[in-house]
Amino acid sequence: MGKSLAYFTRQIYSAFQNIQEVNCKPFLTSEVEPVSSLEEFTMATKTLTHYWNGSAHTGSGTPIDRLSPSTGELITKIPDATPADVDAVVAAARNAFDKGPWRHMSGMERAKFINALADEIEANIDELAIYEAQETGKPLSLARSDVGGSANLFRYAASHAMQMHGDVHTNLGKGFTGLVTRVPVGVTALITPWNFPLLLLAQKLPFALAAGCTAILKPSELTSTSTVMVAEMAKKVGIPDGVVNVILGYGNTAGQKLIEHEDVDFISFTGSTRTGRAVIEASKLHLKRTSMELGGKSANIVFADAVIDDAIDGVMFGVLFNNGECCVSGSRLLVEEKIADEFVAKLAKRMSEVQVGDPLAGGSQIGPMIHSGHLDAVLGHITKATSQGAVIATGGVQVKSGDLSKGYFVAPTVVDKVTEKHDIFHDEVFGPVLAVTRFNGKEEAIRIANATKYGLAASVWSKNIDTALDMASELHAGTVWINTTIDGSPQLPGGGVKESGFGREMGQAGFDEFTEVKTIQIRTGARNRYFG
Ligand code: NAD
Numbered sequence: 001m002g003k004s005l006a007y008f009t010r011q012i013y014s015a016f017q018n019i020q021e022v023n024c025k026p027f028l029t030s031e032v033e034p035v036s037s038l039e040e041f042t043m044a045t046k047t048l049t050h051y052w053n054g055s056a057h058t059g060s061g062t063p064i065d066r067l068s069p070s071t072g073e074l075i076t077k078i079p080d081a082t083p084a085d086v087d088a089v090v091a092a093a094r095n096a097f098d099k100g101p102w103r104h105m106s107g108m109e110r111a112k113f114i115n116a117l118a119d120e121i122e123a124n125i126d127e128l129a130i131y132e133a134q135e136t137g138k139p140l141s142l143a144r145s146d147v148g149g150s151a152n153l154f155r156y157a158a159s160h161a162m163q164m165h166g167d168v169h170t171n172l173g174k175g176f177t178g179l180v181t182r183v184p185v186g187v188t189a190l191i192t193p194w195n196f197p198l199l200l201l202a203q204k205l206p207f208a209l210a211a212g213c214t215a216i217l218k219p220s221e222l223t224s225t226s227t228v229m230v231a232e233m234a235k236k237v238g239i240p241d242g243v244v245n246v247i248l249g250y251g252n253t254a255g256q257k258l259i260e261h262e263d264v265d266f267i268s269f270t271g272s273t274r275t276g277r278a279v280i281e282a283s284k285l286h287l288k289r290t291s292m293e294l295g296g297k298s299a300n301i302v303f304a305d306a307v308i309d310d311a312i313d314g315v316m317f318g319v320l321f322n323n324g325e326c327c328v329s330g331s332r333l334l335v336e337e338k339i340a341d342e343f344v345a346k347l348a349k350r351m352s353e354v355q356v357g358d359p360l361a362g363g364s365q366i367g368p369m370i371h372s373g374h375l376d377a378v379l380g381h382i383t384k385a386t387s388q389g390a391v392i393a394t395g396g397v398q399v400k401s402g403d404l405s406k407g408y409f410v411a412p413t414v415v416d417k418v419t420e421k422h423d424i425f426h427d428e429v430f431g432p433v434l435a436v437t438r439f440n441g442k443e444e445a446i447r448i449a450n451a452t453k454y455g456l457a458a459s460v461w462s463k464n465i466d467t468a469l470d471m472a473s474e475l476h477a478g479t480v481w482i483n484t485t486i487d488g489s490p491q492l493p494g495g496g497v498k499e500s501g502f503g504r505e506m507g508q509a510g511f512d513e514f515t516e517v518k519t520i521q522i523r524t525g526a527r528n529r530y531f532g
Contacts, residue, residue: 046131047077048224050085050248051231052092054241059085061249064221069137069368070358070407076135078224081247081254086261089247093187093214094263096242103184103212111158114206116237117230118154121147121198124229131225132198133359137367137407138322140360150202153506156490157206160511164211175525182515184212185289186265189258191279192227193271194220194370195325195430200293201227203494203505204268209243211514216264217246218255222370224248251275262286268513269293270327272428273454273499291503291513293327293495295428296456299449300330300485301439301471304339306461310483312347315434318459318485320354320412323366324432328457328494330485331429332418333436334448340438344416348394351412351434356399358407366432368407375408378431382413385424385435391416393436420451428454442467446474455497459485478504 049056061080068075079085096102102110121128125147132143169178190204197219208215219227227246234244247254255275259267259282269279270293283290300318302311318330335343357364369375375398382396395413410431418425418435425435439445449458455476461483462468472480478495481487488494493507504510 045074045077046225048079048228048248050079050081050089050246051228052089052242052245052247053096054235057085057088059248061085061253064249066135066222066224067371068134068407069370070134070360071403072406076225078221078248080221080249081257083257085249086247086254086257089216089245090187090258090261090263092242093216093245096240097184097187097214100214100240100242102209102214102240102243105212107161107164107210110210110212111161113237113239114154114158114161114209117206117233117239118151118158120233120237121154121230122151124233125151128198128226128229130360131229132223133367135223135225136194136197136322136325137359137370138325139364139367140362142322143359146196146199150198153199153202153490154206156506157210157511160207160508161210161212164511164515166517175523177522177524179520179522181518181520182211182512183518185514185516186213187263188213188215188266188268188514189218189261189264190215191218191255191258191267191269191271192220194222195322195327197223198226198230200270201230203510204270205230205244207505207511208268208514209239210511213266213514214243215245216258217244218258219246219248221248221250256282259283259288260285264288266290266514268503268505270505273501276501291495291505292501293503293505294456294499294501295454296327296329296496296500297332297426297428297452297454298328298330298457298459298477299332299334300459301334301445301449301461302336302339302343303442303445303460303462303464303467304336305463305467306483307463308339308343308346311461312343312350314459314461314483314485315347316350316354316412319434320351320366320432321486323369324410325370325430326486327500328479328486329430330457330459331434332425332449333434334439334445335436336445337438337440340436344393344414344436347434348414351414352394354412356409356411357404366412368404368409369431370408372408374430375410378410378429378433381424381427381429381431382415382433385415385418385422388422388424390418390422390424390435395432420448426452442470446471450474450476453499456500457481457494457496 059079066076129144133140166181273294355365359367393414395411399409413433457479458477459481460471493504493509495504
């Protein structure tokens with residue numbers, strides 16, 4: 001018998017009660033009770049629609065079926081946008097930017113709306129978390145933590161709406177004044193991937209809104225529900241129609257038409273480096289500004305003087321967080337030779353004890369890969385690594401026990417004895433797969449850490465402050481963590497260098513991406529005439 005979402009929400013609500021609000025370590029600390037009633041019901045399949053001008057639009061595109069990565073059941077149906085749908089959504093955002101009240105409101109007023117949206121997100125935390133967990137395959141406890149983190153990002157961005165200001169230059173000579181102002185960049189296309197649908201949206205949308213921009217949200221076709229819900233919530237809290245819009249569908253249909261559209265002023269893109277290149281290519285057409293949050297192959301670098309148990313926990317967290325499907329995943333371990341054997345043995349044992357399971361069931365610490373093709377790709381990376389001479393210390397296989405055989409689960413995997421010659425040293429696997437390389441001394445650690453095309457993040461584990469800070473200054477990465485990993489706060493910008501992208505999200509730098517600098521020059525009194 002199918003039961004309603006409200007019933008389902010009530011059932012698991014009590015399971016949430018014991019979860020402590022954690023920023024980023026729920027999968028290792030989760031206390032969620034098993035939801036025994038889960039098997040008694042199935043959730044109704046959701047049918048989503050595009051959203052523009054404050055209302056839902058079914059469009060005429062072919063529907064796309066999203067199957068659960070845990071069970072293979074149909075969970076969501078979304079329309080694939082036609083070119084006409086994209087034209088309509090862009091027209092809505094353009095009109096709202098050019099003629100609507102949003103960019104003319106005081107920052108204080110915009111902040112009120114953004115804070116109201118944060119409240120609304122928080123009020124719907126359970127429903128949002130269920131959909132996020134169901135569509136992405138991340139454990140429910142982590143999905144819930146993502147929702148809380150998203151509300152925090154909205155609140156932080158609201159403070160920028162109030163503080164947006166420029167500079168006045170009054171020392172340019174008598175009768176000459178310069179105003180350096182900040183204005184919204186315009187109509188923004190916010191394109192997000194499937195691994196953190198809501199959280200990554202929250203790194204973009206409230207900052208765009210705070211600056212006075214209008215937005216077209218383009219979620220992944222695999223994980224669209226939370227994005228549509230946020231657009232509906234924007235309407236509910238009174239954000240004017242046309243300010244927050246959603247276009248659904250595949251990247252090569254909805255996405256491609258959107259990035260080529262001449263009425264879009266700015267593209268904020270998060271996704272793979274491959275798609276990032278396509279976005280940059282399309283942006284050349286009308287010379288659009290872009291920001292690129294792309295892939296990574298980040299290293300956890302462990303020195304012999306680290307607190308070893310902390311480092312082991314950090315390395316596990318780094319590679320298993322969000323099922324290993326995380327841009328800043330610590331998917332490489334560089335470990336100092338003199339502790340390497342002992343470290344890897346202890347780590348492999350702990351990794352083999354991690355609970356792999358249904359994301360909606362209590363106790364699961366990692367869930368399935370996002371889809372069957374990705375499962376095959378992850379297993380393919382492991383097979384290739386062993387064929388090239390690397391050694392599996394634990395895992396390396398699909399988990400198929402019991403009901404898990406219906407989904408795309410991979411055992412936490414440690415691939416040891418990896419060198420720069422192995423493809424797994426360089427390739428973003430995007431799964432619970434750690435590649436281990438040994439080093440001798442700081443100089444070698446720096447060289448090996450930097451020997452990839454990516455530059456998103458790195459973590460250093462050492463109790464020697466000289467070592468830690470030298471490493472931080474030499475690593476090619478947008479973020480360096482010292483004695484921690486995948487930490488963060490809305491105040492701190494994130495982003496990459498090299499093929500991990502450019503531009504920043506969060507913090508002042510993240511807000512500035514959504515603004516243009518406009519200079520106003522004023523002459524008072526008699527002007528020195530050039531032609532007399
Ligand atoms: P993806 O590049 O396949 O897709 C990302 C988004 O782009 C989706 O919404 C997709 O529909 C859209 N898209 C695809 N082709 C497009 C096109 N031609 N034009 C416009 N839009 C298009 O990425 P994914 O598989 O969804 O996500 C995984 C990737 O995202 C990984 O490489 C990961 O490292 C990266 N990522 C980066 C960050 C970061 O902050 N740097 C964060 C999360 C994920």
